[in-house]
Amino acid sequence: MTKTLEIRDLWVNVEDTPILKGVNLTLPRGEVHALMGPNGAGKSTLGKVIAGDPSYEVVRGQILLDGEDIAELEPDERARKGLFLAFQYPVEVPGVTIANFLRLALQARYGQEVPLTEFYGKLQRAIETLEWDEAYVTRYLNEGFSGGEKKRNEILQLMVLEPAYAILDETDSGLDIDALKVVAKGVNAMRGPEFGALVITHYQRLLNYIVPDVVHVMMDGRIVKTGGRELALELEERGYDWLKEEVGA
Amino acid sequence: MNEIATSLSLESLRQRSKQRGEPAWLAAARERAWRIFERLDWPTRKNEAWRYTDLDPAWFALDLEETRPAELRQRDELPRAVRERLAESDAEAALVFEDGRLVYAHLPAELSAKGVVLSDLAGALEDHGEHVEGALYQAVTETGLQGPEDKLAALNAALWGYGAFVYVPAGVTLEAPIGVFHYAARPGKLSLSRTLIVLDDNAEATFIEEYLSEELARTHVAVGELLLRPGARLRHAGVQTWGAGAHHFHRQRALLERDAVLLDLAVNLGGSLARTEVASELVGPGADSEMLGVYFAGRDQHLDHYTTQHHVSAQARSDVYYKGAAAANGRVVYQGLIQLEPTAQKTDAYQTNRNLLLSREARAESVPQLEIAANDVRCSHGSSTAPVDEEQLFYLATRGIPRVQAQQLLVAAFLEEVLGRVPLEKLRLHIARIIEGRLSAS
Ligand SMILES: Nc1ncnc2c1ncn2[C@@H]1O[C@H](COP(=O)(O)OP(=O)(O)OP(=O)(O)O)[C@@H](O)[C@H]1O
Ligand SMILES: [Mg+2]
Numbered sequence: 284m285t286k287t288l289e290i291r292d293l294w295v296n297v298e299d300t301p302i303l304k305g306v307n308l309t310l311p312r313g314e315v316h317a318l319m320g321p322n323g324a325g326k327s328t329l330g331k332v333i334a335g336d337p338s339y340e341v342v343r344g345q346i347l348l349d350g351e352d353i354a355e356l357e358p359d360e361r362a363r364k365g366l367f368l369a370f371q372y373p374v375e376v377p378g379v380t381i382a383n384f385l386r387l388a389l390q391a392r393y394g395q396e397v398p399l400t401e402f403y404g405k406l407q408r409a410i411e412t413l414e415w416d417e418a419y420v421t422r423y424l425n426e427g428f429s430g431g432e433k434k435r436n437e438i439l440q441l442m443v444l445e446p447a448y449a450i451l452d453e454t455d456s457g458l459d460i461d462a463l464k465v466v467a468k469g470v471n472a473m474r475g476p477e478f479g480a481l482v483i484t485h486y487q488r489l490l491n492y493i494v495p496d497v498v499h500v501m502m503d504g505r506i507v508k509t510g511g512r513e514l515a516l517e518l519e520e521r522g523y524d525w526l527k528e529e530v531g532a
Numbered sequence: 533m534n535e536i537a538t539s540l541s542l543e544s545l546r547q548r549s550k551q552r553g554e555p556a557w558l559a560a561a562r563e564r565a566w567r568i569f570e571r572l573d574w575p576t577r578k579n580e581a582w583r584y585t586d587l588d589p590a591w592f593a594l595d596l597e598e599t600r601p602a603e604l605r606q607r608d609e610l611p612r613a614v615r616e617r618l619a620e621s622d623a624e625a626a627l628v629f630e631d632g633r634l635v636y637a638h639l640p641a642e643l644s645a646k647g648v649v650l651s652d653l654a655g656a657l658e659d660h661g662e663h664v665e666g667a668l669y670q671a672v673t674e675t676g677l678q679g680p681e682d683k684l685a686a687l688n689a690a691l692w693g694y695g696a697f698v699y700v701p702a703g704v705t706l707e708a709p710i711g712v713f714h715y716a717a718r719p720g721k722l723s724l725s726r727t728l729i730v731l732d733d734n735a736e737a738t739f740i741e742e743y744l745s746e747e748l749a750r751t752h753v754a755v756g757e758l759l760l761r762p763g764a765r766l767r768h769a770g771v772q773t774w775g776a777g778a779h780h781f782h783r784q785r786a787l788l789e790r791d792a793v794l795l796d797l798a799v800n801l802g803g804s805l806a807r808t809e810v811a812s813e814l815v816g817p818g819a820d821s822e823m824l825g826v827y828f829a830g831r832d833q834h835l836d837h838y839t840t841q842h843h844v845s846a847q848a849r850s851d852v853y854y855k856g857a858a859a860a861n862g863r864v865v866y867q868g869l870i871q872l873e874p875t876a877q878k879t880d881a882y883q884t885n886r887n888l889l890l891s892r893e894a895r896a897e898s899v900p901q902l903e904i905a906a907n908d909v910r911c912s913h914g915s916s917t918a919p920v921d922e923e924q925l926f927y928l929a930t931r932g933i934p935r936v937q938a939q940q941l942l943v944a945a946f947l948e949e950v951l952g953r954v955p956l957e958k959l960r961l962h963i964a965r966i967i968e969g970r971l972s973a974s
Binding site: 334335336337338357358359361362363366367368370373374376377378379384385387388391392423440444 | 927937
């Protein structure tokens with residue numbers, strides 16, 4: 284059976300206000316799914332809840348990673364099981380260098396020391412793929428990074444940590460066209476039978492470079508439509524209003 | 533008002549001084565201090581400088597750690613904890629005291645040939661009396677940092693039993709650090725040490741003094757006197773890593789003459805309660821005192837800091853930067869005073885304190901103060917206390933880093949700003965490791 288990341292009937296509140304209202308979504312390894320939807324639909328919330336953000340209250344539902352319900356696990360445990368979230372707004376962590384931090388993260392992921400050569404090998408390959416400057420990894424994590432640099436740094440981490448499932452939250456926003464291609468290159472380099480990605484985006488443009496197998500549309504805390512690539516093109520052309528009418532939202 | 537063990541009296545003080553063969557000037561100084569100690573009350577929270585720390589006289593009502601003659605050993609016969617520290621610090625010249633007794637002394641021959649002195653204070657009184665008299669009690673006497681008589685200062689001035697003496701002759705530069713290690717293994721003791729460092733004109737040295745033990749109930753009252761003659765440059769670190777149960781009182785004052793430069797680092801990590809007072813007195817133009825501090829209070833620890841930047845001379849500079857964190861129910865206190873005399877025109881004086889809280893029960897108090905009697909000066913002070921950033925913790929967690937480790941990372945990052953100013957890489961690693969240990973235990 285294919286391994287999947289499966290969200291079942293997920294209801295989530297923030298301060299007693301429902302944000303997610305019964306999300307169902309299955310992401311098999313080996314596939315890339317796009318998640319689209321208007322502002323405030325709940326896309327980032329879904330990403331953060333899957334990653335284990337403690338500020339959200341899961342009212343009901345399941346988050347199954349390769350069949351195991353991880354909804355009760357701490358975020359670091361989920362990560363070590365192979366989950367990765369590229370943030371829409373990555374935080375700055377002054378005083379912690381990217382290299383130092385990534386090495387610790389890799390060690391945590393493997394549960395053992397990672398030889399320096401192996402670590403730098405991975406780092407080097409990621410830097411090359413992303414056409415980045417090595418000097419960045421000695422800088423403090425995201426401190427003073429431009430919006431685009433932060434996003435590129437998220438993909439750098441993705442490539443070094445090699446998770447089983449990645450959620451990319453608007454990694455394309457704030458990127459110029461060249462950076463967009465490079466970031467797509469990084470994600471595409473990860474593609475393979477053991478890797479599944481949920482790509483949250485507002486723009487069809489990204490999907491020209493990271494071609495999705497499936498497109499989901501979220502509105503008002505629910506997945507309201509699921510289709511193929513062409514759904515993204517249709518949304519680009521027609522906006523969301525027709526869908527709203529269709530689903531009666 | 534003598535709550536100290538009944539074995540102590542003016543008579544016994546005289547007796548001890550005589551037994552040690554101390555010179556008359558020292559015996560007289562001890563006696564004067566003792567009388568003051570007897571007369572004064574212990575400070576209470578009503579005393580502004582002790583506003584956030586309860587001092588219990590019972591901590592001092594312990595058996596006095598009597599001075600004992602040196603009993604020198606080989607390096608490999610030292611307690612393991614000390615051997616490790618000796619190996620890890622780059623110290624070439626070193627003294628080790630075990631329960632107040634000198635057990636190891638090493639000074640490379642080429643340094644003593646240059647006239648450098650490193651010895652215990654008792655020995656220095658005999659062999660280098662000319663350097664000690666006129667220097668001892670110059671920076672720290674029986675008065676407090678703000679001038680008036682002070683019970684704890686008087687206690688140490690009267691009763692100090694051992695300590696280190698360092699003398700670096702004019703123009704001599706020491707490449708490697710000097711290390712002095714205070715190791716304790718006997719519980720239930722009151723020990724008092726006094727360290728005197730004299731750097732003659734344009735001399736240059738690095739000095740590290742460490743306090744270490746396993747968990748044990750004990751009280752230590754330490755004094756550091758730093759005399760920097762014109763153009764002298766001293767890097768000085770005091771590293772307090774006593775085990776739980778220890779009470780530590782540290783008072784240090786540096787006198788900086790013309791163009792003297794001090795880089796001071798106060799590290800407070802150990803003990804149940806520690807009070808560290810660090811003062812610089814800028815008495816000559818061009819003097820520069822950078823005073824750094826890092827501290828971390830874990831479960832059941834109370835760490836209190838008091839800095840004084842006293843500008844007497846014009847055209848001197850001082851900069852205090854203390855940063856610390858508290859976890860579990862740990863408490864940290866910082867108070868500091870920039871004090872400018874009317875003579876201190878063209879002063880640059882800065883003071884910053886920042887605290888990071890890792891739990892709801894952790895507490896920090898921060899009181900920076902200015903007292904400025906000159907008008908053509910540049911002064912600033914600031915302080916802040918903030919909880920650890922949950923968003924940062926979540927971000928690190930989503931990369932697989934467990935909470936405790938993420939906290940370690942954030943504390944280390946927080947302290948990096950201060951430690952980054954100290955060019956002692958190995959000491960920095962040591963500090964990071966201890967904090968790591970405390971964090972996982974908290
Ligand atoms: N921590 C929070 N506190 C209060 N409200 C929140 C919180 N997180 C999300 N919300 C609300 O939940 C709704 C969904 O937000 P979310 O960020 O998930 O939307 P989104 O689909 O990612 O939107 P966008 O496309 O603009 O990024 C919004 O109305 C938002 O204001
Ligand atoms: Mg969003």
